[in-house]
Amino acid sequence: MAFNEYGQPVGEALPEWQPRPRPTGATLNGQFCRLVALDAERDFAALFNAYQQAPDGRDWTYLMGERPESLAAMRTHLEKLQANTGLVNLLVLDSRHQTPVGTVALMRIEEASGVLEIGHVNWSPLMKQRSCATEAIFLLLRYTFDELGYRRCEWKCDSLNEPSRQAARRFGFSYEGRFMKALVTKGRNRDTDWFAMTEDRWPAVRTAFEQWLDEENFSADGQQKQRLQAFMP
Numbered sequence: 001m002a003f004n005e006y007g008q009p010v011g012e013a014l015p016e017w018q019p020r021p022r023p024t025g026a027t028l029n030g031q032f033c034r035l036v037a038l039d040a041e042r043d044f045a046a047l048f049n050a051y052q053q054a055p056d057g058r059d060w061t062y063l064m065g066e067r068p069e070s071l072a073a074m075r076t077h078l079e080k081l082q083a084n085t086g087l088v089n090l091l092v093l094d095s096r097h098q099t100p101v102g103t104v105a106l107m108r109i110e111e112a113s114g115v116l117e118i119g120h121v122n123w124s125p126l127m128k129q130r131s132c133a134t135e136a137i138f139l140l141l142r143y144t145f146d147e148l149g150y151r152r153c154e155w156k157c158d159s160l161n162e163p164s165r166q167a168a169r170r171f172g173f174s175y176e177g178r179f180m181k182a183l184v185t186k187g188r189n190r191d192t193d194w195f196a197m198t199e200d201r202w203p204a205v206r207t208a209f210e211q212w213l214d215e216e217n218f219s220a221d222g223q224q225k226q227r228l229q230a231f232m233p
Contacts, residue, residue, distance in 0.1 A: 040078035050124035172205035
C-alpha cells in the first residue's frame with residue numbers, strides 16, 4: 001500500500017500512464033463476423049429486415065427505445081444513434097453472407113482514465129445464439145485492451161435483464177454491484193447492474209476466447225463443440 005506525505009493511504013502510482021486514444025469506427029475482422037462503422041443511410045433497410053425476423057418487439061424491452069416498425073422509423077432510430085457524439089456505433093456483419101445482423105456501441109469513453117463501456121448491444125434473431133454474437137464481443141475487447149490500451153471495460157444492464165447478466169459473466173466480466181433507481185426509462189424504474197473487466201484479467205480471458213475460436217472447436221458446419229465457459233479461468 002502506498003502513502004502520501006500526510007501518511008494517508010493512496011492508490012498505486014502510475015508514472016508512465018498517458019491518456020489513451022479515443023476509439024473510432026475501425027473495421028474489426030473475425031471468423032464469423034466483421035464490425036464496421038454504422039451508416040444509417042446505408043444500413044437502415046437491411047437492419048430493419050433483420051430485426052423484423054422476430055415475431056414481436058420483446059427483444060427491445062430492456063433497450064432505451066421500442067423496435068422501429070417501419071423503414072422510416074428504423075432510419076430515424078439509426079440517425080439518432082449516429083448523432084450522439086458520445087457513441088462509437090458499429091454494425092455487425094455476418095461474415096458468410098456479409099449481411100447486417102446487429103449493432104453495438106462503445107460508449108462512456110474516458111480517454112484520460114482508459115475506461116469505456118460496451119453498450120447498446122442489439123442483436124437481431126439472425127445473430128442470437130450464434131458464434132458471431134460471442135466473437136463480436138471478443139473483437140471489441142481485443143480492440144479495447146490490445147489496440148487502444150485501455151485499463152477497464154464496463155458492461156451495464158437492467159437488473160431484470162437476465163440474458164444480459166448471464167452474457168456478461170459468460171464473456172468474463174465480473175459483477176461489481178447494483179445501482180438502485182439509476183434510471184427512469186420508458187416510464188419505469190431501472191436498477192442497473194454493473195460488470196467490468198480490467199486489463200489484468202484480460203490476458204486470461206483472451207486466451208479463453210482464442211481457445212474457443214480455434215478451428216478444432218468447430219465442426220465442418222460451424223457448430224461449436226465446447227462452449228466458451230469451458231475455457232474460462
